Amino acid sequence: MLSSRLFWKIFSVTTAITLISAGVVIWILAFRQSEIIHSMIDERLQNSATLLTDQMESAFREPPSSEIQQQLKSLQQETGTRITLIDANGYVLGDSAEDYEAMDLHNNREEVREAMNRGIGFSERYSDTLNKSLRYVSQRVGPAGKPLGVVRVSLPVDRVDGQVTSFQKVIWLTATICSLISLFFTYIMVGRILKPLQEITEAAEAITSGKLRQEVDITSRDELGLLGATFNAMSRNSAARFEELQLKSRELAENSERLAAVLGSMVEGVFAIDSERKIIFANRAAQKLLPLPTTDVTGRIYLELIRIPQIQELVNTVLTGYCQTSLEFKLNQSQATVAAFGTPLPGETAPGVLIVLHDISELRQLENMRTEFFSNVSHELKTPLAAIQAYAETLLNGALNDPEHNTVFLNNILQHTERLHDLILDMMQISRIESSTDVFEIHEVHLEQSINTCLTALAPQAEAKNVELKFDCNTANPLVLADAEGLRTIFENLIDNAIKYSPQNGTVTVRSYQNNSPDGNEVTVEVTDTGPGIPMEYQARVFERFYRVDKARSRELGGTGLGLSIVKHLSQVFGASLELESKINKGSTFRVTFPVVIDDQQY
Known part of the structure; x- marks a missing residue:
């Protein structure tokens, strides 16, 4: 109980209230008692002064004498008060404590002036004669119109204060004893009230720590007993609900884990x-x-x-x-x-x-490619058809009978017809390759023979442009698994592009070499031109259908715009890799790497 903070809070507050109340009561009683004692003293002095007024009236009519002095001293011993007789002019006629002849005029004394005016006067001040504080009461002698003087009765203040202090000590002692008794009973009562609360607190802390079904033994029939019974019922209900919540929590956790696994794998x-x-x-x-x-x-x-x-x-x-x-x-x-x-x-x-x-990046890219493909197809088909239509209309309008121009127009029609035919064939070929409907006869093919066949076929085109064809062969005629026609298509498209984009007096170099790779022997064929080169930002798109870096230059040089796309798809079919290396104004190199099956030198 002594360690309970609530106990000390309540006990401290109760103690403070008790002490404050006792202090207020003591102060009121002491103040009131002081007023009562002072009032009693004033009343006593006033009665004494009234009695002396009748007895001493004759002393004001006669000159001062030793008999009067002796009488005043006797009265002081009887009453315990100092008695002073003062005439109307302020002269002291007699004093029970001092020599009246040595005393000053008293007409300026407050109690004397007040008594002369009102009949009676009160004052408390320091006496220069006796060197102590006195309480004075003065009574006028004679009528108000012709007063004979005043009788002044005084009592030392320390005697009055002694009585007040004595009574205050009794009050303080009584209040202290009552306060201690009150605090003792308060200590006992607060302890009895807080003991059940402490039990409930300890039980609640046990529940907080995980020890459920805690009950307290409070048998009183007051509010604390009702609180204990309510706590016990709450503890039982909470334990049952907690067990139910634990079961539901485990089920919810399992469902949450399953849901998280499903959503995480999406x-x-x-x-x-x-x-x-x-x-x-x-x-x-x-x-x-x-x-x-x-x-x-x-x-x-x-x-x-x-x-x-x-x-x-x-x-x-x-x-x-x-x-x-x-x-x-x-x-x-x-x-x-x-x-x-x-x-x-x-x-x-x-x-x-x-x-x-x-x-949906891939989906949008495919949609864009499809849109661009149809746009390019429409444009590529429209261009030769428009030219054929224009030449045919010109012939029909009279140029057919013009021997100087009709042959030229017919040759142009034939040229655009061939371009249209090549475009359709290329489109059909790439469509078959992409849809896997084109059946290739995959077998061992001599790589060098395919290259030589293509170089021989394209030699006239190179000579017409004055482009030198070179074949730097560093292999021993290796065999690769491919379709012979498809392999020639790869090299024809690469060498044809190199010739077209090389300038007059340029050079196209075909180089083959064998290299070792972690997966086995490979052979690489490079086709290098001395053309303008391809900027880095366009190199990733040159293998797309109908894509041209310089569209005006590409149409001027001819071609369908599908050659490199066909090369890419055929290389994938034959298990080859395709690379591009190009620098501006230094030409381009297309590199195709095939896996080697067998070398002729091994026969």
């Missing part, structure tokens, strides 16, 4: 935000896509981590409108295109937002 990013804009869940896909920190972000304000205006707009729309909504945006950092779907979490007023993120 390709789509999923994260949820509550009504206070705090993140309550985010799976790995969402953390990677947005991106979010790899640490736990639960409980953090999403605006601190996700500074994407579209996401903010989506969250505000769902929370304010309580409706599903979606939007599409591109991330600045990764340049990924994301489709976001927001839906309110279940509840009367939307308690939060569930957002699902789909990375």
Whole structure:
């Protein structure tokens, strides 16, 4: 009990109230008793002065004498007070304590003036004659019109104060004893009241530490007993509910783990935000896509981590409108295109937002490629058809009978027809390759023979442009697994492009060499030109269909724009890798690497 802070609080307050109340009572009693004693002293002095007025009236009519002095001294011994006779002019006629002849005029004394005016006067002051404080009462002798003088009776103040102090000591002693008795009973009563509360506190602390079903033994029939019974019932109910909550918590945890595993394995990013804009869940896909920190972000304000205006707009729309909504945006950092779907979490007023993120970059890229493909096909088909139509209309309008121009127009029609035919063949070939409907006869093919065949076929085109063809062969005619026609198509397209983009008096070099790789022997064929080169930002797209770095120059040189795309797809079919190395004004090198099957020298 002594260690209880509540006990000492209540006991301290009670003690303070008791002591303050006792002090106030003592002060009131002492003050009142002092007034009573002073009033009694004044009344006693006044009675003495009244009696002496009748006895001493004759002394004011006669001159001072020793008999009067002796009489005053006798009266002082009887009454215990000092008696002084003062005439109307302030002269002392007699004094029971001092020699009246040596005393000063007393007409300026307060009690004397007041008695002369009002009949009686009171005063308390220091006496220069006796060198002590006295209490004076003066009574006028004679009528107010012709007073004979005053009789003054006085008593030392220290005697009065002694009586007051003596009585105050009794009061203080009585109050102290009563206060101690009150504090003792207060100590006992506070202890009895707080003991059940301490039991309840200890039981509550035990419940807090995990020891359920705590009960207290309080048998009193007052409010504390009712509190104890209520606590016991609450403890039993709380223990039963806690066990039930534990069971439900385990079930909820298992369901949450399963849900987290499902959401975590999803390709789509999923994260949820509550009504206070705090993140309550985010799976790995969402953390990677947005991106979010790899640490736990639960409980953090999403605006601190996700500074994407579209996401903010989506969250505000769902929370304010309580409706599903979606939007599409591109991330600045990764340049990924994301489709976001927001839906309110279940509840009367939307308690939060569930957002699902789909990375549709590849889909949008495919759509763009399809759109661009159809646009390019339409343009590539339209150009030769428009030329053929123009030449045919010119011939029909009279140029057919013009021997100087009709042959030229017919040759141009034939040239555009051949270009249109080549374009259609290339489109059909790349379509078959991509759809895997083109059946290739994969067998061992001599690499050097295919290269020589292509060089021989394209030699006239190089000579016409005065471009030198070189073949730097550093292999022993290796064998590769490929379709012979498809292999020639690869080299024809690469060498044809090199000739077209090399300037007059330029050089096209075909080089083959064998190298060792971790997966086995490989052979690499490089086709290098001395053309203008390809800027770095365009090198990743040169293998796309109909893509041209310089469209005007490419159409001027001829070709369908599908050659390098066909090379890429055929290389993938034959298990070869394709690389590009190019520098501005220094030419380009296309590098194709095939796995080697067998070398002729091994026969």
